[in-house]
Amino acid sequence: MTATYTQPKHEVKDLSLAPLGKQRIEWAGREMPVLRQIRDRFAAEKPLAGIRLVACCHVTTETANLAIALKAAGADAVLIASNPLSTQDDVAACLVAEYGIPVFAIKGEDAETYVRHVQVALDHRPNIIIDDGCDVVATLVKERQDQLSEIIGTTEETTTGIVRLRAMFKDGVLTFPAINVNDADTKHFFDNRYGTGQSTLDGIIRATNILLAGKNVVVAGYGWCGKGTALRARGLGANVIVTEIDPTKAIEAVMDGFRVMPMSEAAPQGDLFITVTGNKHVIRSEHFDVMKDGAIVCNSGHFDIEIDLKALGAKAKEVRTVRNFTEEYRLQNGKSVIVLGEGRLVNLAAAEGHPSAVMDMSFANQALGCEYLVKNKGKLEPGIHSIPVEVDKQIARLKLQAMGIYIDNLTPDQIEYMNSWTSGT
Known part of the structure; x- marks a missing residue:
């Protein structure tokens, strides 16, 4: 039986598109086993409980699965589009009607609407920002200085966004930690290339x-x-x-x-x-x-x-x-x-964006990046931080397992050899 939700404030094209969006979100989810495992753990542990979160992403079926995982983690999340032409209107409708997630995104929205949606997102007074191109963070820094103290951190998954964040840090205006999801091996090797x-x-x-x-x-x-x-x-x-x-x-x-x-x-x-x-x-x-x-x-x-x-x-x-x-x-x-x-x-x-199988790893990095920020609140210096190597490797292992592929482990003798300088020819 489908759960019912009180519809939050939203701005989408047509809520009647929700049933089609639900079918497509579930289809994408079939190819996202890593994020599904994370979502199941999040639902039990609620690592983002009480966290106000804004996600500025391409509103696609894959992003919908990320948004559902973040809500399962306890986040009070709002989703806006990171590009005026990338929104899938049926997906936006479904997230509002079926999952109770506030979405402000319409395919083909004009520049004025896009900028207004960024302001709507910041009105949510986020603690964490998931950004795709750094528009929300840049607007926050330029126009909402009074909200900076409420920010735990941001995660960014585009090369463009990382370039902007580095420039902000160089100029001394990035006053909180930013997780560089873009450069995680399980992101750029697969998402960017394939x-x-x-x-x-x-x-x-x-x-x-x-x-x-x-x-x-x-x-x-x-x-x-x-x-x-x-x-x-x-x-x-x-x-x-x-x-x-x-x-x-x-x-x-x-x-x-x-x-x-x-x-x-x-x-x-x-x-x-x-x-x-x-x-x-x-x-x-x-x-x-x-x-x-x-x-x-x-x-x-x-x-x-x-x-x-x-x-x-x-x-x-x-x-x-x-x-x-x-x-x-x-x-x-x-x-x-x-x-x-x-x-x-x-x-x-003109199409539907990346295949779900690669976004599975990218959005696993986003979800775990948010959890990492919360767990390390107050401990991370302002600036750009990489996804921890152990998190990156764990995502790769989960993906391999979901594909039915297993790999070797180092033997104790090999571990000793790799950590020694006395062994040689």
Whole structure:
């Protein structure tokens, strides 16, 4: 029998979508066994009892399973969207109607609504913030100084967010601990590489229905997200070109079998461009000028600034929607450039985001990161802290066990050898 809840304050598209959302949340949960085990323990131990928590995340089926686990832990949680196009409206409705979790998120919400939802979240006066891009923390620090004393800490799971947190710490304005979920091995090795790689191409194909085999695909950035995207594109038969600013990553891309060149050289050659750098204006005015007619550009980095759409718009004599999440910019020079998902995360704008199996580990890190902050309240210095290695390894073990895979353990003799300096040749 389904539990009933008093509907909290919320702002979602349509509560009647809740039954569909419930089916999809449960389907995703089948692929999230690690988080399920954590949720079961949380339900018994209530490690977040009395904690006011705000989660600013992509409101997807996977995030819903995290939110349910946090509520099971006793948290008084509010969920808002971290991106205007990533919300799945049926999921948002279900969390309100079926689980009694306040959600403020509507797919396609405008910038004004998005900013207002950040303020609504901060009105909750959180003790812990789960952030995805650091918007809530940055707004707190800039506009809600009176609430800083109530913050136990934050967890952040994006490269973009960690960059912002490091800048905040350097400027002396990060006055509480931040858990770097993004750099946990069980996050970036899997979520960034396998999740972004698969879901980015899923979004592109759903939006365009193009054949990737034989296309020149330009991947801007060869971090973990870029590696996964390049690998998956090559697997579908694309000729992959990588652009980079880091010489070490560029060498790695070359040795992985990809062509490497500056964007200025790649721009006339590419059929499809994918940005995954976390920086701004990676594709800009001079690149649009030399692109092929009908070149497709999209972004899978966190913010919609990697493609300079303002410059592209200034060159366009007409902009028209040709498919869902697909806009054609007809330029003054007679050529056209196709933009997917308004330059926002194409894997969430045009598809469903990462597969549940990889988000299982990412959100396990988020859940355990929150527990770690509470257990160590007052003990952690302000600044950025890594997920403890033992927590990271435990998540990996749980995932392996759920997959029916077991590994060796060190023998006492091996442990002694690894901890000794006297043994040798």
